[in-house]
Amino acid sequence: MGRPITPFLWLLFSVGGTVSALLFPVHLFLTGLAIPLGWIDPPRYEALIGLLRHPITRLYLFVIIAFPLVHWAHRFRYTLYDGLQIKHLTALIVVFCYGAALVGSAAAAYLLWNIP
Amino acid sequence: MPATVALAVARYRPEEEPAPTLQTYEVPFREDWVVLDALNYIKDRLDGSLSFRWSCRMGVCGSCGMKVNGTPVLTCAAFLSEHLPGPIRVEPLDYFPVVRDLVVDLSDFMRKLKKVKPWILREEEKPLAEGEYRQTPDQLDAYKQFSMCINCMLCYSACPIYGLEPSFIGPAAIALAQRYNMDSRDQGARERLEILSGYDGIWQCTFVGECTKVCPKNVDPAGAIQQYKLTSAVHWLKTLLPWGAR
Numbered sequence: 561m562g563r564p565i566t567p568f569l570w571l572l573f574s575v576g577g578t579v580s581a582l583l584f585p586v587h588l589f590l591t592g593l594a595i596p597l598g599w600i601d602p603p604r605y606e607a608l609i610g611l612l613r614h615p616i617t618r619l620y621l622f623v624i625i626a627f628p629l630v631h632w633a634h635r636f637r638y639t640l641y642d643g644l645q646i647k648h649l650t651a652l653i654v655v656f657c658y659g660a661a662l663v664g665s666a667a668a669a670y671l672l673w674n675i676p
Numbered sequence: 677m678p679a680t681v682a683l684a685v686a687r688y689r690p691e692e693e694p695a696p697t698l699q700t701y702e703v704p705f706r707e708d709w710v711v712l713d714a715l716n717y718i719k720d721r722l723d724g725s726l727s728f729r730w731s732c733r734m735g736v737c738g739s740c741g742m743k744v745n746g747t748p749v750l751t752c753a754a755f756l757s758e759h760l761p762g763p764i765r766v767e768p769l770d771y772f773p774v775v776r777d778l779v780v781d782l783s784d785f786m787r788k789l790k791k792v793k794p795w796i797l798r799e800e801e802k803p804l805a806e807g808e809y810r811q812t813p814d815q816l817d818a819y820k821q822f823s824m825c826i827n828c829m830l831c832y833s834a835c836p837i838y839g840l841e842p843s844f845i846g847p848a849a850i851a852l853a854q855r856y857n858m859d860s861r862d863q864g865a866r867e868r869l870e871i872l873s874g875y876d877g878i879w880q881c882t883f884v885g886e887c888t889k890v891c892p893k894n895v896d897p898a899g900a901i902q903q904y905k906l907t908s909a910v911h912w913l914k915t916l917l918p919w920g921a922r
Contacts, residue, residue, distance in 0.1 A: 638882045642882060
């Protein structure tokens, strides 16, 4: 900690936290409650795929996937440090946490880019 | 209401005993008594060898902080009636070396407090003839909350990070640094940046938030730290710009 990279990671962590706190509840409400319980009419497949093809939708989805992943990575890193008290495994933990977030974000980018 | 209540008090003389032990005392129960009153009753009537710190009895001096049933509190504000039926466990604050019984050594905090320069720093003092540095009520509000700190150390005792990383500057010292950073009369923010953003500063904090929960003066040290993380991150972004501050 206190290394030059720390503020950068914390900013990404903060963005991820804000994004998940503000946007996830909306998606959970729509796809987890409102649509299955019939409060609103489910959107048609054609409408959804049309929306998904729009570049802004893809960018939006990338943002709500990638930043929360980094948020998880940062939080989980310190959970492992302090919760399990295995700080001596720093290198391994850092590679695992941020690596997983990076791989997840890359996979999301790949899938979003290749939407038919 | 019971006639008496039991207090299990930590006793420890580090030079003579290998580990702290709990000694139980039976004290009269009174509705208007706090744990500190019970401790004073023990000291006056039952066992004069019990050692603890206290001074004002009214939540101002910050010297009677102890753990009551495991939670760091000011014993002058912890009513016996809130901890019935007892025995009420009274122990010294966590993470500080015990001098004797309930008295802890605060030298570590004193050193850290000095490091963050908790006083008004000016690049240049204006001449006395020009009068005082004036402040609007809004400018006062910006830091007033942080200035309520009484250095009682409950936040350090509640902070698991301070327990794991003893070099961490800690909640109260950072809140007090922020008290001066936010003061319109102060110009020392740049001087405090290095220590606050350094290895033992704000980035050690993982926002557990216990410091704010136990603070008897509603200082919100966790808030001060998060606020400063943003300041520090913005400063870091500026250093990346070619014309940015170094």
